[in-house]
Amino acid sequence: MSRAAGGGRGRARRPASAASLAKDSSRTAVRAMRTMRDLDTMGRAAATTIALRSQMIAEAFRNPAKLADPELSLMMSEKVEAAAAVAAAVVPQLALPALHAARWLGDHATLLARHAMTPLWSGASWRQYQRLAEGMAYINAAYGAAMLGTMLELGSVALRPVHRAATANARRLGQL
Numbered sequence: 001m002s003r004a005a006g007g008g009r010g011r012a013r014r015p016a017s018a019a020s021l022a023k024d025s026s027r028t029a030v031r032a033m034r035t036m037r038d039l040d041t042m043g044r045a046a047a048t049t050i051a052l053r054s055q056m057i058a059e060a061f062r063n064p065a066k067l068a069d070p071e072l073s074l075m076m077s078e079k080v081e082a083a084a085a086v087a088a089a090v091v092p093q094l095a096l097p098a099l100h101a102a103r104w105l106g107d108h109a110t111l112l113a114r115h116a117m118t119p120l121w122s123g124a125s126w127r128q129y130q131r132l133a134e135g136m137a138y139i140n141a142a143y144g145a146a147m148l149g150t151m152l153e154l155g156s157v158a159l160r161p162v163h164r165a166a167t168a169n170a171r172r173l174g175q176l
Contacts, residue, residue: 024146032152035155041167045167045170053071060072086158107139
């Protein structure tokens with residue numbers, strides 16, 4: 001379970017407080033802003049690199065001797081290397097969304113089991129069902145925030161190798 005959802009080993013889990021959800025939301029917002037900045041930088045670097053390499057290809061059509069330019073041979077190998085780096089970075093983290101989902105389901109099942117023992121005809125049953133609804137709302141908010149953070153982190157992890165390659169290319173070509 002995420003920090004936001006509370007809990008620990010061997011103890012009953014408590015719903016996240018509003019303060020911890022706000023703190024997690026702030027971290028998520030910062031992570032999202034960093035990812036957007038990196039996407040922007042990478043997009044500009046990629047556009048620059050594509051334009052420069054397209055110009056090189058056009059020049060190579062006019063003068064076949066320019067086909068020997070090492071920059072032209074880098075194009076495919078860089079893409080393969082970037083795809084391999086993305087896979088290596090993302091695959092180990094793919095279990096996190098499934099872990100969040102399994103814990104979310106387990107917390108709901110635990111909460112439902114606790115409240116299933118309250119007979120409908122008892123005077124306290126409506127208060128119990130109100131607590132059940134509140135508990136489910138807290139669980140959903142906490143795991144929603146945790147899942148959003150996890151998905152943003154996955155996107156950021158997948159972006160890093162491609163961002164690194166794109167900005168390095170633009171720098172090497174003297175345009176960034």
